[in-house]
Structure formats: structure tokens, C-alpha cells
Amino acid sequence: MFERFTKDARAVVVLAQEEAARELGHRHIGPEHLLLALVQDAGPAGRALRGHGLEAHDLRSRLARTTTGGDPLDPEALRSIGIDLDAVRQAAEESFGAGALDAPPGRWRPGRRSHVPFTKGAKKSLELSLRHALRLKHKSIGTGHILLGVLHDEDNPAVSILKTSGVDVDALRADVTRLITSEAA
Structure with a gap:
């Protein structure tokens, strides 16, 4: 199937692997990692996502907190000794930038390749990205088709992240479909 992917679509899949393993220290590539790679894309998927207010640093920060089994800092334990983690996080991010208290990157090292499933x-x-390309009568699978594949399943973590970010998923679907259809014309 990857032979039908455009160069940009392949690059997104590779970036999803790098984000999952190197940046976040995760041992899997999920739809949420594809979403993080897609928001960094210069093509229709990235334009649509950024047009809906999404940014890579914010998504990366959310993934660091949500897909590693919860916040690595235990809010209840800290609250029991009088520390408000939300206030500490806000102050740290104001001083040092978004994600300042997030878990450090994984043990990925340059030159060391390992399989991340x-x-x-x-x-x-x-697989759904292929179906969307075929439905739209496109010969190749681009980044917009990957985004449509990610958005197709309402129960995956990427769609949950979008919804909690205040994104109208139906409007996002319509926008990316419009963008990839106009590019193909």
C-alpha cells in the first residue's frame, strides 16, 4: 500500500515514527502520532489542521501527558502536600515555554533504529486513507487522505484530542476534502 503514498505522505509516516519514539518515548505509533506529524505538513492536511487552531507544540504536549499513562507528575499526591500542579505548570510554561514540565524524551539515540509498531x-x-483516495478517484494517497483516514474513526485517540481541543471534526473533514479535491483538479 505504501507504494501509492506520495513523497509527502511517506514523510508524514516517518515523522510520526520519529515523534512517537524520539520525541515522546512511546513504543507504538498510533493515530495520535499521525495527527502530530500531519499538523507539521505543509500540504492540505497541515493547512487544514492549523486552520482549525492546532499547533504541533500543543499536540506534542498533550500527547506527552495523555498517552504515557497519564500525567507523569501525580496531581493528587502533590495536592495532598499543598502543591497545585496546574498553577506550577502554568508558571513553568510562562517562564520556559509550552511543555516545560512534560516527561523528557525517550531513550531514542541517533543512529539507533528500532522497530516501532x-x-x-x-x-x-x-488503510482508510486508501479508501478515501479511491472514493475521491485519486490515483495516489496524500497527506489529506491520511488525515481523512485518521478522522474516519470517531473512537481513536486522535479524534478525542481534536474534540477536547475544541475542533469541529466534521468541519475539519469538509475543509481537508475541499483542499485535496481542489489540488487534484
């Missing part, structure tokens, strides 16, 4: 959800998203 796709979750069932990521595989399904990539």
Missing part, C-alpha cells in the same frame, strides 16, 4: 488504530487509519 503501528497500533491497530494507526493501521486502520492508513
Whole structure:
């Protein structure tokens, strides 16, 4: 199937792997990692996502807190000794930037390649990207098709992140479809 992916779509899949393993220290590639890579894309997927207010640093920060089994800092334990983690996080981010208290990157080292498997959800998203390309009568799979594949399943973590970010998923679907259809014309 990857032979039908455009150069940019392949680059997004590679970036999702790098984000998952190197930046976040995760041992899998899920739809949420595809979403993080897509928001960095210069093509229709990235333009649509950024047009809906999404930014890579914010998504990366959310993923660092949500897909590693929760916040690595224990809010209840800190609250029991009089520390308000939300206030500490806000002050740290005001001083040092977004994600200042997030868990450090994983043990990925340059030159050391290890297999990072796709979750069932990521595989399904990539398979659905092919279906969306075929539905739109496109010969290749681009980044916009990958985004449509990710958005197709309402139950995956990427869609949950979008919804909690205040994104209208139906409007995002319509925007990316419009962008990829106009580019193909």
C-alpha cells in the first residue's frame, strides 16, 4: 500500500515514527502520532489542521501527558502536600515555554533504529486513507487522505484530542476534502 503514498505522505509516516519514539518515548505509533506529524505538513492536511487552531507544540504536549499513562507528575499526591500542579505548570510554561514540565524524551539515540509498531488504530487509519483516495478517484494517497483516514474513526485517540481541543471534526473533514479535491483538479 505504501507504494501509492506520495513523497509527502511517506514523510508524514516517518515523522510520526520519529515523534512517537524520539520525541515522546512511546513504543507504538498510533493515530495520535499521525495527527502530530500531519499538523507539521505543509500540504492540505497541515493547512487544514492549523486552520482549525492546532499547533504541533500543543499536540506534542498533550500527547506527552495523555498517552504515557497519564500525567507523569501525580496531581493528587502533590495536592495532598499543598502543591497545585496546574498553577506550577502554568508558571513553568510562562517562564520556559509550552511543555516545560512534560516527561523528557525517550531513550531514542541517533543512529539507533528500532522497530516501532503501528497500533491497530494507526493501521486502520492508513488503510482508510486508501479508501478515501479511491472514493475521491485519486490515483495516489496524500497527506489529506491520511488525515481523512485518521478522522474516519470517531473512537481513536486522535479524534478525542481534536474534540477536547475544541475542533469541529466534521468541519475539519469538509475543509481537508475541499483542499485535496481542489489540488487534484
